[in-house]
Amino acid sequence: MKALWRSLTVVALLGLAAALLVAVLGLPPAPVKLAGEVATNLGASGVSHPVTAVLLNFRGYDTFLEVAVLIIALLGMLAAGLPPPPPTGSRNAMLPTLARLAVPLMVLAAVYLLWAGAFRPGGAFQAAAVLAAAAVLLHLAEILAPWPRDRRGPRLAIAGGFLLFLAIAAALLANGGLLRYPPEHAGLLIVLIESGLTVSLAVNLAAFFLLRADKT
Amino acid sequence: MTSNQWLPLAVIASSLLPGLIIFALPEKRVALRTALNLAGALAKAGLVGLLIAGVAAGEEYGLRHAIAPGIEIVFKADALALLFVTLSAVLWLFTTLYAIGYLEHAPHRSRFFGFFSLCVTATMGIAMAGNLFTFFVFYELLTLATFPLVVHRGTPQAMRGGSIYLAYTLAGGAALLAGIVWLDHLAGPGEFTQGGLLAAIPGLDPLTLQLIFALLIAGVGVKAAIVPLHGWLPQAMVAPAPVSALLHAVAVVKAGAFGIVRIVYEIYGIEFAQSLGLLLPLAVIAAVTILWGSSRALFQNDLKKRLAFSTVSQVSYIVLGVALFGPLGTIGGLVHLVHQGIMKITLFFCAGNYAETLGIHKVSEMDGVGRRMPLTTLAFSIGALGMMGAPLTAGAVSKAWLSDGASAAGMDWAIWVLWGSSLLNAAYFLPILHRAWLKLPPPDWPHEEIHPVGRRETAWLLLLPPLFTAVLTVAVALFADSSFSPLAWVRLIAEREYPNISP
């Protein structure tokens, strides 16, 4: 019986795959072209890189909610029970040296990515990921200790960046809409949000590794 | 809001509010609870009196509240409604007194009286419902409010009885709901109308109407305990005696019978129902129920079960009367709605007295009980004779009109059914009377709880209600022709339901 179900599932999946291929390969061109719209309105977005303009201005509301998704994942970890801290002393002897060399470079790279995001590929997410990776590296090198669940600092960093975003979103209601930037201040506000987000996201991502149950 | 609007509402509230307050009362507040019960019952009786006076003078009482487009809660205190309202209000008063005495030391009295009041509220709602939607709302409320009373004792039999009761009534409710919505869909939202709602709408498919009729009658027939939907009634007799008395002998089965009356007269219209060929099948079902119920009663040793099967039989007298085309049958059926209630509640009060005072539950234990409890047994005898249709009792009046109605409708076979039923009634009641009055009492009663004090054979609150209703059984027959009798009121209703024929 179970084998029958499995084979039926496989057949159904193969059918789905075939249908999807047929559908995708024979798709007529789309009637709406958003790329043009983005280009047209790029000037009023406050940044010159189109992806960043979409991410933080045209569809900034998506990004706003997405930050909440990351916090939720962290809360879910807290709710389920944190993993135990890794055993100490098993690290590679080279790691601390490597970390001390690499981390400053990574921080530098992150700052560059954040700054570059306004006019070329890069931005808060990538910068945050690099920073988080740096933190993980430090952690693996046992330079950065695991965070106990009630540690205040990480929470403050995570919540702070998001609250900044929230405050700006709310304040802009006065301008007629959630995250409706006045074009003349858009650039500044986006940089402000992105800087906050970089810290918030980096700590949040790092917390997936660093937030560990207290040793008992 | 004018008084014509709030009066029906006040009648409903007079049991609803005390009920809700009683729920919240701690078990110990006996005096307050009793006061609330009595105040509610008396207030209701008074309010009903006002209503009767008004309706007799031609006032119209009604209230409506739209809860959705095309769906309204409608109350209407017309003559037919008042027939049932008055019966319930008066009997509630007696039953309240009785129940206060009966449950003197029982646990969970707040719960009991709370639900008891809700039941009466539901009955009032059924009586004054102005359309099928409202009727259904209170019909189901009655089901829900009676369930806790059936299972009140918490014993395995009570649980079983409760489950069976629910299975029947909820299934019946579903059939009724299907019929009502179907009708609503076909004919649009409509109210109970003298002469019939559907009769006035042209172009409806007869077969569909017949199917809907079957659904509706099946729905209300459960509570009216028509065969084969009667199976719950004997099982529900595990409830405490006041519950059996008021609810299963009066409110619940009457709600079903009353529903049949409303459906036949005011939804279909008696003439339209006749033209659709619906009345004969209904009469046949009623006849079968009458004979079946009586036959089963013969073989019951448990006193309350015997009474229960007797109820099955007697309630279908009402249905039979409704199904007899012509005003005479209508009068017979409707007047039996009242008469059967008065007689049957007497019998149940007495059965409760036997059980509570002496621990008698079975017919075989009743030897010589007339000597120990003469007044109770006297009331019981009057009730039983009434059921048989003996002269000078309410039962005789009903049966006379029903017989006349049968011959007027050209259904002479129904007269034979009535006669047969009377014989069976005699066959299961007379042996009880024989045992009670003429046999010698045993040295010990099964479980004597209340000892006599002077001439008082049992507690006053247990004794007085059956005596009152026994007197009433005779009084409604003796004064049948007076203008205050149920019969007079019923004739008024019949006149209005047959616009084209004068009785």
Next chain:
Amino acid sequence: MTPLLDPLAWLILLPLLWATLAFLAADRHGPMLALAGIGGQLLCVIALAGDVASHGSIGHLAGGWAEPLGIRLVADGLSLVMLLLTQGVALTLALYARSYFSQATPPAFWPLTGFLLAGMNALFLSGDLFNLYVTLELVGLAAVGLVAAGGGAAQIAAALRYLLATLVGSGAYLFGVALIYGSYGTVSASLLGSLITSEAPLAVWLAGGLMLTGLLLKTALLPFHFWLPPAHGGAPAPVSALLSALVVKASFYLFLRLWLGPFAALSEALPALAQVPAALGATAILWGSWRAIRADRLKMLVAYSTVAQLGYLFLIFPLLGTGALALQAGILQATAHGLAKAAMFVAAGTLIKVGGSDRVLGVAGAAAHLPVSLFAFALAGVTLMGLPPSGGFLAKWLLIDAALAAGQPWIVVVALSGGLLAGIYVFRVLRLAFRRPTTHDDVPLPQRPAALLEWTAFALAAGSVLIGLGAAPLLALIAGVQP
């Protein structure tokens, strides 16, 4: 009103704000933040209701950019009813939870609740398919976190199953969005409503199928119901209530919105399609009720009842051609069930907490010592059975009416039998509660629970009944919805 106080926007911002503050405060002040926050949200809904009642539909351009470039938030009668239900139930549950968790609150309970509410509100208000994906994830992950908050192996297993189901569901949804964007170059629901025609390419049909199936998975419609009973039955009572009453309704709402909006042309082109959700719904009613009747544990009974009751919501799809009737029936059922199921779960939680047993048999005799909780359970049962005058009854009435109007009598039969089956499992509990307790007099009665635990359940249950009598404004709101 100044734009700064725009109630629509604050319905999303406010829960995010208090949830973040609760996170920051590391489980302290959670109840206070939650009560204040949800109270404020309720005020926002009321303010919004006034606007919607007078204008019919309120739009809000996030970022100030018009579609197709920007994201449009919309509030109409349909979303308003869901918002009202959500804040109302959530406020009552917050009161309950505060008392229920008086000894120890599960970690992260309050912030997760806040984010969950933010996600739901954002979902109800969003008019953009991709943005809806983000809200779906917001809701799904927060709900999984809450299920895991129980902490035991059973809860973790339930959370894992739930997580996998919800991720596959949103994955399918996202894939559908990708196909839609590829086909039309926009993800605005309102624009797509006019772009998608009955001659849509295969990709759009597949997108519709994937998105709707994904949402069915999240709504736990049979045969995708497997994850629901352990998740809803295993979580702490306030969480169960929140999930069963509200969260599954969110994905149903989105299913309905897509069906009526962007994919309306597809379902009109192939009317037989509407029978699929209805047939699944009918099966769910029968199967869920059966499992509830057989359930061994009280909360499992309630959870399987949710599986059954969700089935009703899908019966409306073949009937949507009959005007507002079917839609009213569906939303009223969602509302009444939301209130009733919340009441039932919290009442069950109190019964279990006080009675000390999570078996159905554990309620024996509860009528004597927990009358209010039991009464709440019974009233909620009245709604589930569809007995008058409850909201469930009115919903069933409207459903039957619509089924007759659409010439689908089988739906009448299913709706009525579902009510009877509900009667069996509800009264299975109630009759046990009336059974004379088997314990002897020397065993002390369990301690009375905090009044708040009992009366919040009662308030929810009473709401589910009273909504049947006061449904007129709600139905009018839904009647005004232009799909």
Next chain:
Amino acid sequence: MSAGLIYAATGCLLFVLGLGGVLLLKALLRRILAFNLMGSGAFLVLVGLAQRDGTPDPVPQAMVLTGIVVAVAATALALTLARRWHALTGREDIARVGDAGSRARRMANDRRKVGR
């Protein structure tokens, strides 16, 4: 055939492969991997299909950035739960913890753990 279309088609296959993995595999870690493949497939279709005419479109690209972050959040949560489950029961797949028998199974698990 444009690059966009090639990757869109690849995305379709990846999605179905991942879907099959989540549905048919038992080990939790494997199913989490499969879920990530599903997501990557969807991302490829989102961008690839939109750019099948060869011009880059920043809107789906931004959406994918959002999607990647959501995916890592979901993965982190899933891994935590899987580790927690493993720590509590020693299992790497989820047994049916249903209405009945769960307690018996939990006890059996405990016994197994003690035995080792």
Next chain:
Amino acid sequence: MSTAFDLLLAAALLWSAWRTLATPQIGRAVILFIVFGLLLTLAWARLDAPDIALAEAAIGAGLTGALLLDAVAALRARRPDDEEGQS
């Protein structure tokens, strides 16, 4: 020429994805998943999506891969002796 590269990359993506699910050892599966992520980074670059390529490398392959490796290590730590059961 570039189409040929795209096709090759697509095939490599599908192959690594398939092996991720089919290889019997979970540790190797995670490595293959990281390889998949790196190949995907190339694909994003081919799709003129450098932002995604960066994010994919940093988050999709990097952080997710690290999380997965961490989880595998944790599972192994509890059960050092036996291999993963056949999935």
